[in-house]
Amino acid sequence: MESVTIKDVARLCGVAVSTVSRAINNHPDINKETREMIMKVIEEHNYIPNNSARNLKRTDSKTIALLMKGISNPFFHEMVETFEQAIKQMRHSFIIQRVEENEDEILLALELEKEKKLRGVIILGGFNEHGEEQLLQIKIPYVFCTTGIVGELGRQVCSSVSIDDLQESYKLTDYLCKAGHKKIAILAARKDDISIGRQRLRGYRRALADNGLIYDEELVVFAPQDIVPFSMENGYNGAKKLLDEKKEFTALYAISDNMAFGACRAIVDAGKRVPEDYSVAGFDGIDMGAYYCPSLTTIRQPRDEMALEAVKLLFDLIYKRSGHEHKVFEGKLILRESTRELS
Amino acid sequence: MESVTIKDVARLCGVAVSTVSRAINNHPDINKETREMIMKVIEEHNYIPNNSARNLKRTDSKTIALLMKGISNPFFHEMVETFEQAIKQMRHSFIIQRVEENEDEILLALELEKEKKLRGVIILGGFNEHGEEQLLQIKIPYVFCTTGIVGELGRQVCSSVSIDDLQESYKLTDYLCKAGHKKIAILAARKDDISIGRQRLRGYRRALADNGLIYDEELVVFAPQDIVPFSMENGYNGAKKLLDEKKEFTALYAISDNMAFGACRAIVDAGKRVPEDYSVAGFDGIDMGAYYCPSLTTIRQPRDEMALEAVKLLFDLIYKRSGHEHKVFEGKLILRESTRELS
């Protein structure tokens, strides 16, 4: 029942605990034979050091935490490997902590900082209007990824990597307008969204205006409260609603790729075709977009570059090579099969 | 810099550390007013308890860990929420630990058990032929989910929830045979796979034999070493290879849904159609299968039931309500648009 500790190992080896500690931590000042003997005993008795005890003593753990808000978002998953490799290359270890929808990522970061003696934190997704007081509590470097920081004071205490959601959304909508679509529906986030969902909706709206089209509330579908926003299911329901209610439109812009897939399916289920009857566009540029049939027109966020830059900014901060920066990347409009130009 | 500890709080409040401890842990034997006073000071000074120290002292943490091997597998992600809710309902907390491809989940479980004083572990995915000696080291209850345990001794020390991969694979292949397909290609796992990949291949082979079809190695594509098995990319490449080499076949069975999507795309890119020119089937039953065009014929693993059962078995073990069990669930053949019967 009671598991073997460093003391047990020391006793079994007939040495002091400090010697065992030196052995497991690869300290230079230890006799090679002693070390080997100890390691052998450790192996035989299946000794595993207790990380809580280690973290408690340690002042520096050389680990970076990645906090992910929205674990169901495939876009984030696609970034994880890049983070991992980049951090490994900096000879740091790496833990992922999932943040639930209603959980406060800043509080979590603070807890983890203490528990694991972190060197730095990367926050993926999540809300972008944190109280500045709260942000100030984080003593170690951290960078927001995917989320631009809004408050002026917030910008001074952390770094961020993001795209300009409004601008990119504008870009996509503008393309649809220029392609001859006059009635462009949008599948938006929840009505009370104050994050990227809101920005993307604004971009859509502005592009319509600049192209001389009116903003028609009938063509805007918000996500209901009881469904996961940005999900395929939400996209399906939203498109079905438009179709069922016989709204007139020729293009449908879903603010996430997943929603776009759902929308495509709803259109097909209604006996219509994409893009012949309805053009459909998404946002994010996840891998599936290239494999889906029809392949999806979308805005691609440069995810690898963004992840790499986030890690770079973080280590610049850690090694005091620079102050806080807020990098904004440019998305790329990817034209594929799901949209067509109206003649 | 130096963060505030329980001692600081005690000093600020003019009480002993033990009293502060009682306050933050909601102990009954503490004056209500004292508690409120302490909590106020804690709030004001942003005190956050150190989890490493807590874990070190605590004997029982009421937390369950979920080890996920293969984080890129959407099927697993779809289970997470079910796990979370079920575990929350048992008034336990829940942490997710990602296990890398080449990492040993048993070793990780052992480390976590010590570090976090876990109550139990659920292992999702991963290898199914662990050394029994290793399995015996885990002192707390654990259940494998998705992975049937093979070794006889292994079966005696843990529980598991799984499907019969061979049988289900047989079921799908048999359907394709009965639907009139005589040349059925398969996109398999790596050649050296000894887990579900191997079982699914075996099921395919057996079904062919029982239907009087020969096993043609030309129609079997293994995943190369440098690519993620079970991935869309792998499916795409595998199907493309068959097509490029002008293999003759009318149906293609990919051993994961993701691979099937990749295969569909490769077929479309080659100017052919699914299912008119080639029937395509997958395995797992992930959500995307219903949204993809054409929607995907597949074997659906009853994921919610499996997750729920895993949690049930785990708590039965924790509360000693029963011994080790090995539940095998039945998959369901879902016929959708991607396959057709040959007349």
Added chain:
DNA sequence: TTGTAGGCGTTATCAA
């Protein structure tokens, strides 16, 4: 090169 001892921040067990 090795051993001794103190302390990391908590919780738990006693007394008071």
Added chain:
DNA sequence: TTGATAACGCCTACAA
């Protein structure tokens, strides 16, 4: 209801 105090398992000066 509270306060000392001893662990928890490990690391790290410092001493030997």
